[in-house]
Amino acid sequence: MTTTESSASAKAAATRFREVHEKVRTELHKAIVGQDAVIDSVLTALFAGGHVLLEGVPGIGKTLLVHSLGETLDLAFSRIQFTPDLMPSDVRGAEILVETQGGGHELRFQPGPIVSNLVLADEINRATPKTQSAMLEAMQERQVTIGERTIKLDEPYCVMATQNPVEQEGTYPLPEAQLDRFLLKVVVGYPKEEEYLRILNLTTGSTSEKLSAVSNGAEVLELRQTVRDVPVPESAQQHAVRLVMATQPDSEYAPELVRNSVSLGSSPRGAQALILAAKVHALLAGRYAVAPEDIRAVALPCLRHRVLLSFQGQADGVGADQVVAAVLEALPLPGEGL
Amino acid sequence: MSEGEPSQPTELGTLRADLERLSLKTAGGLSRARAMDALGRILPRVVRALWLPPFLGVGLALIGVSLPLGWLFLGVALLALGLVAWPALKEFRRPVGREEALAVVDQRLSLSGRFQTAGGYLDHAKRTPFIVAALEDACAWVRGAHGVDLVHPIEPLVPKRLAAHGGRAMFLMLVLLVLSPGPVQTRAQEFLQEVQDYLGTDEPAPLTEVATVPRDVPQATPLDEVQAKETKPAEPGSSADDEAGEVGEQEKESKGSTGQGRSAEANSASSNSSARGAPSDQAQPSKQPEKRAKKGKRQKAKPKRKEKTRTRKTPEMSASTTGSGASKGSGRNPTASPWSSPEQAPVPDDSEIDEDEEIDDDEEEQESRGGIQPSMRDRRPPVSRDLRIGFGNRPSPDANGRGGPSQQKKSRGVASLVLGVPIPDRVKGRPGPGRTKVTQERVRPEAEQAPLQAARTGTARAHPEGHFPELDLDPWLRGMVRDYFRRLRETSSSKPN
Structure with missing residues (x-):
C-alpha cells in the first residue's frame, strides 16, 4: 500500500466518522430541541469510549437524550433509578432460585440492568456509596463480578449518569474515584426562548416523532477505532500534560487561583480524557491530527469534575469551571502572544 | 489501519x-x-x-x-x-x-x-x-x-x-x-589640590610634633584621661600641691615608650594589668581596652558614690593578711604600692557595703580572673573555737564546741587550691524581716447613740385618698418614646445573629 493509498483510507475513515456523527446528531435533534453542546459531548464520549456524567436540574431532557441515543444507535438500553435503598445486587444482578422442568430448583444468574450497552444511571448521587461503587468495575474494566462469576460486558458500553445539582439533602456525592471514571461531565442548561416553542409543539401535540436507528453498535466500534488512530503530536501532548498539571496546586504551572482554591487536581486519567476527546474534536474539525486547540476545546468537560476545591475555595464561592478557565488562561496556546 | x-x-x-x-x-x-x-x-x-x-x-x-x-x-x-x-x-x-x-x-x-x-x-x-x-x-x-x-x-x-x-x-x-557655571571642582579635587599645594612647598615637616607624639605609642584616649582624673582626688593624705607635683612627674614618665602615654598612678588605679602580672595579660589580652572603657564609664557615672564609700572605709584588716593589695583585695595578688594609693585604704566591712558596691566588686572580680588567687577579701580569721562552759544550762555564746582556737588561714577550701577560679559569695542583700504578724483583738460591739428616725412618727392613713388620675403621657412624649423603641428594635433586628 502506497502512502497515497494509506492516506486515502484515513481520509475516508475520517469522512465516514463525520457523516455518522452528523446523522446521529440530526436524528437526535428530532427528539431533543437545542442542547447542541450537550449532544456533541455525549457523542464525543460515546465515540471516544468513555462515560458521561450529565448534571442539570430536572425537566431539561437528560433522560430523554440518553433514551433517544439508544434508539438512534440501536443499542441495548437500560435505566436504573438510583434511590437510597438501592442495593448493589439490584444493579449488578444476583443468583435467584428458579424451578426447573423436573420440579427441582436451581440457582440461576439473573443479570442486572448494568449489563447492557447504554446504561442510564438516573440521579446516581441518590444511592449509597456502596451501590455507587458497584458501578466502578463495570465502568473501568467493562465487566461485572458476582461471587465467582465474572461477566464481560458487551461493547459498546457506555454509562450515562445524571445528577441533580439542587436538592442535595439525602444525597451521597460521588466519590473521587468514581468521578474520575467519567470521561466528561456535561452541564445541561435551560433551553433558549426559541427552543421552548419547539419543545412545546413537539411534546404537547397528538403526534410524536419516531426515532429511527441510523447506526449500530458495530459501526460505533469502528468509529471508536478511527478515533484511536488519530495521531497526537508532541506539542499537543505537552499542552495536555501541562493543562492537567496546572490543576494541581503544587505544580509549577498552577495559577494563583488553583494554588489558593484547589486541594486536589486532576489525575493522569484527566490527560487521557483530554487526548481522547480531542481526537474526536479534531476529526469533527476536518483534521487528521490533534492540535493544541482541540485539547483546549474539550478541557472544560474533561477537567471540571476532576478538580476538588479546598475549603477556602468553597468559602470564596469558587467553582470548578472558574478553576479550569484560570488554567486555560494561564497556559496560552503554543505560538500565542509571541 | x-x-x-x-x-x-x-x-x-x-x-x-x-x-x-x-x-x-x-x-x-x-x-x-x-x-x-x-x-x-x-x-x-x-x-x-x-x-x-x-x-x-x-x-x-x-x-x-x-x-x-x-x-x-x-x-x-x-x-x-x-x-x-x-x-x-x-x-x-x-x-x-x-x-x-x-x-x-x-x-x-x-x-x-x-x-x-x-x-x-x-x-x-x-x-x-x-x-x-x-x-x-x-x-x-x-x-x-x-x-x-x-x-x-x-x-x-x-x-x-x-x-x-x-x-x-x-x-x-x-x-x-548651558546655564551651569563652568567646570565645578569637586571636594575630592579640592582636597587633591590642597595636598599638591602642601607637597609643593619646600619647608620641612615640623619635627617637634612628631617627637612629642611617638608613632608606635597610641595616644591616651579621653577615657583614660577621665580615669586618671578620677584617681587623683581619691588619694588620701595628698594635698593639691603634691598632686600637682606627682602629676607633673607622672607626665614626664608617661612620655617614655613603656608608659603608654598614661600616668603610673592611673595605671595602678584604673588598669590592673601591671599589678596582676603576666598571667592576667595573657589570659585576656584583647579585652583589656574594652574593660578599661567599661570601667571608665562606670567610674564616670558614679564618682560621688565612690567618694562616699571611701569615706566610710574603716581599718579592719591589714592588706598583708587579707590579701587586699593593689587590687583592692578582690582576688589580686598583694603587691607593694605607694602608701598614698587607694589600695592602701582599708577595706570596708561587708555588712556596710551596699548592694551596688557588691555588684561592682563582683564585676571587678570577674575581670581579675586568670591566674590570680581567689578573693582574699572575704577571708576572715576562723571563728574562735572556744570550749568554755556557760552558766548553768545555757552554753557560752562564744563557744562553738569545735576545739580550741587555731591560727588564721590565708585561704581555705578548694577555691584556694585552684588558681584563677575565685568563688565569690553570691548571696547578696539582707535577710528579710520575716512574716508580718497581724494581731486581731476581740472587741464587744457597742451601741451608738443616734437621733430617732422621723418616719416613726408617721401614722396610717385614716381615710381613702380618693380618685388617683391615670398617668398619661403627653402626645409628644408618647411619640418620642415610641420612636425610640422602634428605632431600638430596628437596630437589634438588623444586627446579624
Whole structure:
C-alpha cells in the first residue's frame, strides 16, 4: 500500500466518522430541541469510549437524550433509578432460585440492568456509596463480578449518569474515584426562548416523532477505532500534560487561583480524557491530527469534575469551571502572544 | 489501519524545504518583533526616568551642592542607552526553534497547528495513514502560506505623551547644562589640590610634633584621661600641691615608650594589668581596652558614690593578711604600692557595703580572673573555737564546741587550691524581716447613740385618698418614646445573629 493509498483510507475513515456523527446528531435533534453542546459531548464520549456524567436540574431532557441515543444507535438500553435503598445486587444482578422442568430448583444468574450497552444511571448521587461503587468495575474494566462469576460486558458500553445539582439533602456525592471514571461531565442548561416553542409543539401535540436507528453498535466500534488512530503530536501532548498539571496546586504551572482554591487536581486519567476527546474534536474539525486547540476545546468537560476545591475555595464561592478557565488562561496556546 | 511505507513522495519531499523556509522567515521576524517588544516595554520607563537628572541637578544646586552636570547627564544618557539596548539585544539574539516558529505561523494563519504537526511528523519513522494525511493536509496549506506576508504587529515604541515627556526632560537637561557655571571642582579635587599645594612647598615637616607624639605609642584616649582624673582626688593624705607635683612627674614618665602615654598612678588605679602580672595579660589580652572603657564609664557615672564609700572605709584588716593589695583585695595578688594609693585604704566591712558596691566588686572580680588567687577579701580569721562552759544550762555564746582556737588561714577550701577560679559569695542583700504578724483583738460591739428616725412618727392613713388620675403621657412624649423603641428594635433586628 502506497502512502497515497494509506492516506486515502484515513481520509475516508475520517469522512465516514463525520457523516455518522452528523446523522446521529440530526436524528437526535428530532427528539431533543437545542442542547447542541450537550449532544456533541455525549457523542464525543460515546465515540471516544468513555462515560458521561450529565448534571442539570430536572425537566431539561437528560433522560430523554440518553433514551433517544439508544434508539438512534440501536443499542441495548437500560435505566436504573438510583434511590437510597438501592442495593448493589439490584444493579449488578444476583443468583435467584428458579424451578426447573423436573420440579427441582436451581440457582440461576439473573443479570442486572448494568449489563447492557447504554446504561442510564438516573440521579446516581441518590444511592449509597456502596451501590455507587458497584458501578466502578463495570465502568473501568467493562465487566461485572458476582461471587465467582465474572461477566464481560458487551461493547459498546457506555454509562450515562445524571445528577441533580439542587436538592442535595439525602444525597451521597460521588466519590473521587468514581468521578474520575467519567470521561466528561456535561452541564445541561435551560433551553433558549426559541427552543421552548419547539419543545412545546413537539411534546404537547397528538403526534410524536419516531426515532429511527441510523447506526449500530458495530459501526460505533469502528468509529471508536478511527478515533484511536488519530495521531497526537508532541506539542499537543505537552499542552495536555501541562493543562492537567496546572490543576494541581503544587505544580509549577498552577495559577494563583488553583494554588489558593484547589486541594486536589486532576489525575493522569484527566490527560487521557483530554487526548481522547480531542481526537474526536479534531476529526469533527476536518483534521487528521490533534492540535493544541482541540485539547483546549474539550478541557472544560474533561477537567471540571476532576478538580476538588479546598475549603477556602468553597468559602470564596469558587467553582470548578472558574478553576479550569484560570488554567486555560494561564497556559496560552503554543505560538500565542509571541 | 496499517502503517504506511516510509517512502518520500515528491509532494511530501518539498514540504520539508517549504517548512524550513517558512520557519526561517518567521524566526527572523519573530526575533525582530521580540526585540521591538522589549524596547516597547523598557522605553517608557527610561523616558520617565529622564526627568530624574534635571530635578536632581536642580535639587542639589538648591542645597548648595554643585555637581558636574555634563558628566551627570552623559552618565545618565549612557545608562539609559544601556538599559534600552541590553534587553532588546538579548531578545534579538534569543534563538527561535523551528517548532516555535511554525507554531507562530499556525497561530497567525489560524491553521490549528497544521504546520506544527507536520514539522513534528516529518522525521517520524512510522507514518500511519493519519500521519500521512496530516502531512498532505499541511502541504495544501504551505503553498498558500508562502504568499502571505507574516507581518508581526509592532506597536509604536513610545506613545506620544511619553515622547513629549522625554523631550521636555532632555530640553531641561540641556538648559541646565548651558546655564551651569563652568567646570565645578569637586571636594575630592579640592582636597587633591590642597595636598599638591602642601607637597609643593619646600619647608620641612615640623619635627617637634612628631617627637612629642611617638608613632608606635597610641595616644591616651579621653577615657583614660577621665580615669586618671578620677584617681587623683581619691588619694588620701595628698594635698593639691603634691598632686600637682606627682602629676607633673607622672607626665614626664608617661612620655617614655613603656608608659603608654598614661600616668603610673592611673595605671595602678584604673588598669590592673601591671599589678596582676603576666598571667592576667595573657589570659585576656584583647579585652583589656574594652574593660578599661567599661570601667571608665562606670567610674564616670558614679564618682560621688565612690567618694562616699571611701569615706566610710574603716581599718579592719591589714592588706598583708587579707590579701587586699593593689587590687583592692578582690582576688589580686598583694603587691607593694605607694602608701598614698587607694589600695592602701582599708577595706570596708561587708555588712556596710551596699548592694551596688557588691555588684561592682563582683564585676571587678570577674575581670581579675586568670591566674590570680581567689578573693582574699572575704577571708576572715576562723571563728574562735572556744570550749568554755556557760552558766548553768545555757552554753557560752562564744563557744562553738569545735576545739580550741587555731591560727588564721590565708585561704581555705578548694577555691584556694585552684588558681584563677575565685568563688565569690553570691548571696547578696539582707535577710528579710520575716512574716508580718497581724494581731486581731476581740472587741464587744457597742451601741451608738443616734437621733430617732422621723418616719416613726408617721401614722396610717385614716381615710381613702380618693380618685388617683391615670398617668398619661403627653402626645409628644408618647411619640418620642415610641420612636425610640422602634428605632431600638430596628437596630437589634438588623444586627446579624
